[in-house]
C-alpha cells in the first residue's frame with residue numbers, strides 16, 4: 010500500500026452523531042417534557058449539553074469540522090419541514106401558539122389532529138416524518154435552528170459544518186398533502202423551494218459557516234432523467250449564488266450512478282460519496298468523469314451503519330486511489346453515525362475479544378482520524394494502529410465463533426431439493442384440507458395477542474430474580490390458556506398461543522441462537538424517542554435447542570383446534586439485526602434459515618399442523634436500485650423456502666407480511682411457495698387481493714379485514730364488506746379471514762370485540778356463499 014502524503018492534508022469528518030447520549034438523556038428529557046415532569050427550559054438545556062459534549066468529543070478525537078444541525082428533538086426531516094415553512098395547515102395554530110409543542114404535535118399528533126405520516130429513511134431502520142406538500146404550498150424561511158446550532162459550536166471555538174437535507178431529496182421524500190391529487194409531484198415545487206435554501210445558506214454564511222453540507226441520498230436511487238435535470242438545476246442555482254458558503258453535496262447508502270456526472274459538473278465545491286459497498290461503482294464513475302478537479306472529495310470509507318471495525322489497510326488503498334482524483338480528499342463515515350450505537354467500550358457482557366471487533370460511533374470516529382493521519386502524514390505514522398487493526402481482523406477471521414465447521418458443512422451440503430416442498434401446491438392443498446378439516450373462509454389471527462402490563466411485569470420480575478423460572482412459566486401458561494379460551498369461544502378456526510413469552514419477534518430468537526450477540530447499551534434511534542437495541546449477527550448461527558416448541562405444544566395440548574406455530578423468518582431476522590460484513594448476506598441468511606428449519610420440523614414433530622413464518626421485512630430490505638433486486642430476492646426467497654420445506658405435504662405453511670404496496674415483489678411472494686399468506690389490506694380496501702389476483706397468485710391468502718393500527722373496532726358488516734371485496738379477487742376456497750397484523754399493541758376490549766365481529770363477518774359471508 011502506497012499512500013503518499015496528499016497535497017492538501019486529509020482531514021476526518023462525520024455527517025451526524027447519535028443524538029440520545031450515553032444514558033439516553035435526550036429520550037428521558039423529551040418524554041419527561043411530554044408528561045409535564047420536565048420543563049421546556051430543562052429540555053433545551055439537556056439538548057444543548059448533549060450537543061456540546063458530542064462536538065467536544067469529536068473535536069478532541071481529532072475530527073476537523075464537527076457537524077451541526079444534525080441534532081433533532083424528533084427527526085431531521087421534520088426539522089427541514091420547519092426550516093422551509095412546510096407546516097401542514099392542520100398544525101399551524103399549534104405551531105403558532107408554541108413552537109416546541111407544535112413541533113411535537115406534527116410528530117405525534119394530538120387528540121384532535123393527526124401527525125405527519127412516518128416512513129423508513131431509505132433502507133435503514135430509522136423513520137422520518139413525511140413532508141406533506143401540494144400545489145398551494147408556500148415555502149417560508151426559518152433558519153433559526155440551523156443558525157443557533159452553528160453559533161453554539163462556533164462559540165465553543167470549534168470548526169463546524171452545518172448539515173441540511175438537500176432540496177432535491179427533501180422534495181423526493183415528500184408526498185401529496187391530504188386533499189391533494191395523488192399524482193401531484195412535489196418535485197414540481199423545486200423552483201419555489203430553492204429561494205428558501207438560498208436564504209438559509211446566506212444566513213449560515215452570515216453566522217460564520219465556511220462550508221455547508223447538503224445531503225442528497227435520494228440521488229443514489231434510480232432517478233428519471235427529469236429528476237436528474239432537476240438536481241442539475243438545483244445545484245446550478247445554489248452554486249451560482251453570490252456570497253454563499255462552500256457547498257458539499259453528500260450522497261450515501263449506495264452509488265450515485267447517473268447522478269454522479271450531474272453533481273460533478275455542478276458549480277459546487279465538494280462531493281461526499283459512499284466508498285463502502287458502493288466503492289467500486291463510485292470509483293469507476295469518478296474516473297469516467299475525469300475526477301473532481303478543483304473540488305473537495307469526502308470519501309465515506311468507514312461504514313456508518315454497521316458495527317464492525319474497519320479494514321484500515323483496505324480503506325487506505327481506496328483513499329490512495331482517490332488522491333489524484335480531487336483537489337483535496339477527506340475521510341468520513343459513509344453516512345451519519347446516527348445509525349450506530351454510541352460506544353462499544355461500555356459493553357460489559359460481551360467477550361472482550363469480540364468487543365475489539367466492534368466499532369460504534371466513538372470507535373468509528375477514532376478510525377476516521379487514524380485514516381486521515383495515515384493519508385496525510387504517511388502510513389508509518391499510524392503503524393501501531395494498523396498493527397492492532399490487523400490483529401483484531403485476524404482474530405475475527407480465525408475465531409471459532411465466526412467459523413463453526415458443523416454449520417459450514419451443513420450449509421455447504423444444501424441441495425436444491427432442500428429448498429423445495431415435496432409436492433406441488435395443488436397436492437399439498439388436498440392433503441391439508443383433509444388433515445385440517447377447516448370450513449370455507451377459515452378465520453385466524455396473525456400471532457400476538459395484547460401484551461399486557463402484567464406480562465411485561467412478569468418478564469421484568471424474571472430478569473430481576475423476583476420471579477423464578479417455574480413461576481414465570483406458570484404465568485405464561487395461564488396467559489396461553491386465556492388466549493386459547495377466548496379464541497375458542499369467539500369461534501376462530503386456527504388458533505394461536507398469543508406470543509406472551511416474546512419481548513420482540515427478533516430478539517426472542519436471537520437470544521436463543523448461538524452466534525447472535527445482545528448488547529447492553531447498543532441503542533439506536535428508530536424514530537422520535539423510540540430507540541431499539543438490534544441484536545448482532547456475529548458468528549455462525551446454530552440452534553442449541555428448540556425455541557418455541559414447548560410453548561406451542563403446550564398450547565396444542567389445551568385444545569382440539571389447530572394451533573399455529575409461530576416463527577420469525579430469516580430475512581426479517583437479518584433486517585432487524587446488525588449483520589455480518591465478513592460474508593455475503595445470503596450466506597448469513599442460509600445459516601439462520603437452517604436453524605429455523607430445525608425449529609419448523611420440531612414444531613411439526615411436536616404436533617403442529619399449521620406453522621407460520623413471518624417475513625414483514627421482506628420488502629423493506631429491497632436494495633435501493635432495481636438492478637440489485639433480483640440477486641437479493643433470490644437469496645431471500647431461498648432462505649424462506651429452506652426454512653419451510655422440511656415438512657410433510659399435509660403441514661400447512663403460512664407467512665405474514667405487513668405493508669400495503671408490494672406490487673413490485675409479488676413474484677417473490679409467489680416464489681416463497683407458502684401455502685397461505687396473510688397481508689395488510691384493510692386500509693387499502695383489499696388492494697393487495699387485487700394485486701395478487703392480477704399476478705395469478707395460485708395459493709391461499711388472507712388480506713386483512715381488520716386494521717389493527719387503531720383502537721377502532723370494525724363492525725361485522727364492515728368486515729363482511731371487505732370480505733366480499735376480497736372474494737371478487739380470490740375464490741372462496743382460497744380466501745382466509747384475519748386481521749392486518751399482530752394484536753400485541755392493542756388492548757383486550759377492542760381486540761375481543763373486533764375478533765368477534767370478524768368471526769360474525771366470516772359466518773355471514775359463508776351463509777351467503779352457501780345460498781348462492
Ligand code: GLN
Nearest residue numbers: 455456457623625751752
Ligand atoms: N406474529 C407477529 C405478531 O403477530 C407478526 C408481527 C409482524 O408482522 N410485525 O406480532
Ligand code: ZN
Nearest residue numbers: 666667750751
Ligand atoms: Zn404484520
